[in-house]
Amino acid sequence: MAMHFSVLASGSTGNAFFIETEKHAFLVDAGLSGKAMEGLFSEIGRDMSKLTGILVTHEHSDHIKGLGVVARKYKLPIYANAKTWQAMERSIGEISTEQKFLFEMEQVKTFGDLDIESFGVSHDAAEPMFYAFHHEGKKVVIITDTGYVSDRMKGIISNADAYVFESNHDVSMLRMGKYPWSIKRRILSDVGHVSNEDAALAMYDVVGDNTKRIYLAHLSLDNNMKDLARMSVEQTLKSKGVVVGEQFSLFDTDPKKPTELVTL
Template structure:
């Protein structure tokens, strides 16, 4: 396992079809979101040498299917798994996930901190068209890993919460030209580009340049649309913008791609 002051992170899946991220320390193992089938998540965990039996806590960000698809299935299959979400998310996803034991159901309000094992998890509200969406900054000793997708804007308050983290998973959902020239309806395009939609590649790059600092060593580019983006385009856009602003891409920090159904290696944060 890890030395005491580090976290290990694997982005199990990130994209418009499903999302899940695994974080571990010596004492705690956390899954953030379960937006694929239970069988698929079990397979992704196995691909990094872990099982769902290893997981202590499941944190849910919001009720959209690509984030909560197998929450109920995993809770019933693994009765020791503690599930955390805020009240708005619990109310919105309850009719869709089936019965979850009251012993497993935990409230996690936005703007609060809960200590899970040796990880302090800080929740923060985001701007998305869901009941009460929130994401998480996970703190372990002097290390922090931030997950931020599914937001149409990033406020000064959000930036304050997530600044100078050691690692990030940040949304690069769409390329604006691909979205505008694609086959999505005008109303859907407007929803995606709105303040309650998703960050574009350019938005993601700008957010990262606003919040990253000397501690930042690993950046995952996530939640990429399968229709309105390409992995190479997202990476090139972010890397080019950073290089144009004298950020040491590949030297001072790693810029890492994610996949819709393939886990990243376990990265030491």
């Protein structure tokens, strides 16, 4: 059976991603309220009680806001690395020991028909990491919340069938915008977020023959727009000789609406 996935929500206000195979289903991050998370699952026709577990990328609130509530209500296992557990424990409330699992960086865990690979990113969190999902020769990668995409990351994520790829900001909008300089500097730094142009340059290095879908994710509400992100990515790729729509397509994500449940 194929993999199915949906970007449930993506943006600076909350992030969540769903992926399933015939035997297992995972939520990556729960960055919206428990009620909002249930609404998103309802929109894609899935039931949270059927989840195998929740994978956590890092402790920032837009990734764990509803984590404790959802895990307690549905008695779900939570997987995170040791430093992330330490950083987020106060924020998510009491979680029973039976629900706490370690998933360290640069590990592969196998859940029946699904291999999940973790990899580190460069972000101002305790030990941020994202995931590549492998099932029957297909690969889905989530990579957001990183200031840059290193060669090591590129090696792990290359030639995926689908990417959920950070395209956080337009540099000009950010520089001219209302944020204080300290926040602008953080976003532009190596432990901040990837811009539209830098995202496209990284995509150019990792897309391969298998790549069919790229979702532009974690767009800033104040420093980006869907049309601008898509246009910037398309233009940057075109300057490198890659025409969007020929080999792969770009898709928008939304902070409040899930993408269509796609089959790979």
